[in-house]
Every structure is written in C-alpha cells, then in structure tokens.
Amino acid sequence: xxxxxxxxxxxxxxxxxxxxxxxxxDMDHENMFWYRQDPxxxxxxxxxxxxxxxxxxxxxxEGYSVSREKKERFSLILESASTNQTSMYLCxxxxxxxxxxxxxxxxxxxxxxxLSIL
Amino acid sequence: xxQGEEDPQALSIQEGENATMNCSYKTSINNLQWYRQNSGRxxxxxxxxxxxxxxxxxxxxxxxxxxxxxxxxxxITASRAADTASYFCATAYTGGFKTIxxxxxxxxVKA
Numbered sequence: 001x002x003x004x005x006x007x008x009x010x011x012x013x014x015x016x017x018x019x020x021x022x023x024x025x026d027m028d029h030e031n032m033f034w035y036r037q038d039p040x041x042x043x044x045x046x047x048x049x050x051x052x053x054x055x056x057x058x059x060x061x062e063g064y065s066v067s068r069e070k071k072e073r074f075s076l077i078l079e080s081a082s083t084n085q086t087s088m089y090l091c092x093x094x095x096x097x098x099x100x101x102x103x104x105x106x107x108x109x110x111x112x113x114x115l116s117i118l
Numbered sequence: 119x120x121q122g123e124e125d126p127q128a129l130s131i132q133e134g135e136n137a138t139m140n141c142s143y144k145t146s147i148n149n150l151q152w153y154r155q156n157s158g159r160x161x162x163x164x165x166x167x168x169x170x171x172x173x174x175x176x177x178x179x180x181x182x183x184x185x186x187x188x189x190x191x192x193x194i195t196a197s198r199a200a201d202t203a204s205y206f207c208a209t210a211y212t213g214g215f216k217t218i219x220x221x222x223x224x225x226x227v228k229a
Contacts, residue, residue, distance in 0.1 A: 004160070035219075042206065042221035043161075058216065090160055104148055104210030104217050109160030 003027075006091050006110035013117055019078040021113050023091030030096040032074035033107065034058075034066060036087040043090065049074055050096075081117045089113045124207055124223040132228050137194040139223040141207030142187075148210040150183055151217070152192050155204045164192075164205075199229040 007022035025032065031050050035043040035058075045058030047066040055066050063085060067075045074093075078085055092107040125140045141150070149168045153161040167174045167183045167190070174181045180193040194201055204222040211218065 040221060043219040045216055048216070092161075104151075106151060106163035106166055107161075107208075107217065108163070111160045112158070114158075 004091055004093055004108050004110040006089075006113050008113050009111060011113055011115045013078075013081050013115070015081060015083060015117055017078075017081045017117075019081050019115070019117075021076040021078075021089055021091075021115070023074045023076070023110060024072050025074075025093040025108070026072065027093065027095075027108070028071065029093035029108075030071075031094045031105075031107075032068065033092040033094075034064075034074065034076045035090045035092065036060070036085075037090055037112070038087050046076065083117050085115070086117045087115060089115055124205070124220045126223060127221070128224040128226070130226045130228065131197060133197060133199055135197055137197050137201070137225055137227070139192045139205050139207075139225070141190045141192070141209075141220060143190075143207075143209045143218075144188065145211055147185075150181075150190050151208040151210070152179075152181060152190075153206045153208060153219075155206065155222070157203070161206060194225075197225075197227045199227050201225060202227045 004025045013019050033048040034046045037043050044060050046064050049055045049068040052071050065077045090112045091110045094105045094107045123142050151166045152164045155161045165176050165181050167181050178195045183190045204224050206219050206222045208217045208219045
C-alpha cells in the first residue's frame with residue numbers, strides 16, 4: 001500500500017516565521033503535490049512536481065515555495081508566515097501520466113498538517 | 119474556474135438508504151475520480167472512470183459519467199454509519215496536468 005507521510009499533524013507558528021512542511025512517499029511516484037484545504041473552497045493546488053528538482057506553480061503559489069531534492073520527498077516552505085496561511089495542508093503523490101489508461105492517475109494523500117499561524 | 123461542483127453540499131440519510139451525489143464540470147476530461155475524506159484525515163481514492171466509460175462499479179459504489187452533460191454521479195447503496203464522510207469529485211482535463219477537485223459533498227449517515 002502506498003504511504004504518504006506528512007511530518008506533523010498539527011503545527012502552530014508565529015507570523016513572520018519561515019515554516020517547513022515535509023512530505024515523504026514510499027512508492028517511487030514521479031508526481032507530488034501540495035494542496036491547501038479551506039472550508040467551502042475544496043482543495044487548491046499550491047505547487048506540484050513531476051520529477052526531482054522540477055516544480056510547477058499551481059493555482060495559489062504566492063507566499064510559498066517548494067523543494068524536491070530527492071524523489072521521495074517534497075517540502076513546502078512558507079517564506080514568511082501570515083495569518084491567512086492558517087489552513088489544512090495536504091500532500092499527495094501519483095504515478096506518472098499514462099495516456100493509454102486515461103491519463104492522470106489516482107493521487108495518494110497524507111493525513112494532512114493543520115497549520116495555525118498566530 | 120475549471121473546478122468541478124458537487125451537489126448537494128450536504129446530505130443526511132438513514133442507515134440502509136442509498137446516497138447519491140452529483141458532480142458537474144466544465145471542459146473535456148481524461149477521466150473523473152471520486153475521493154472520500156474522513157474528518158481530519160487525507161483523501162482516499164475510491165474510483166476512477168475514464169472519459170470513454172459510462173458506468174463503473176466497486177462494491178457498494180456505482181459511478182456514472184455523462185460527457186454530453188458534463189456530469190457524473192456517485193451512488194452509495196445500503197449506506198452505513200461508517201460511510202459518513204466528505205466526498206469529492208476530481209476532474210483531469212485533457213491537455214492539462216492538474217487534477218481539479220470540487221468543494222465536496224458532506225454525507226451524514228444516521229444509525
């Protein structure tokens with residue numbers, strides 16, 4: 001079974017701090033994703049990565065950066081945390097796009113990090 | 119927005135009843151996926167239906183896809199209290215890399 005592990009379930013930080021959220025997957029997946037989830041807004045994609053050292057902006061990248069130095073690890077960085085970044089953060093991974101089976105593969109999610117910025 | 123939209127936003131039923139959730143989307147898709155999320159946890163993939171398929175079953179789940187109406191439905195038969203969760207549709211658009219998630223339907227099954 002695929003396991004996606006996020007380093008913290010709950011995290012409390014202060015405004016202006018640099019915050020690191022870590023995610024590790026154990027299934028050798030090419031693709032990794034960071035989402036934030038807010039009530040009534042569903043999941044919004046922050047960044048994704050389709051290979052080591054590759055990254056693409058999602059829908060709401062402002063105020064965030066990412067790092068993928070190893071295939072199994074994808075880190076989300078809040079450069080200078082602000083209160084409007086208080087949210088649930090979800091990491092996911094998937095195997096590569098396969099055209100013959102309809103393209104995008106199912107994503108496997110971690111249990112999320114509930115981040116509060118005070 | 120390319121986001122899929124689920125309907126209803128919330129649904130409350132008795133154990134044993136069937137639950138139907140609907141999803142509408144806006145442009146051509148590669149596939150459509152349904153996910154489940156228990157409170158405070160990550161999403162779990164339930165079922166994937168490709169754009170050239172019309173119906174798919176998995177246990178008590180039945181998914182239909184109507185590409186002419188750009189809509190899908192998820193039916194959970196003989197629901198159980200343990201089915202209480204939020205359910206999300208996710209659409210993978212042709213020509214795009216991203217999978218777009220809707221805002222979800224919150225299902226509450228009363229024992």
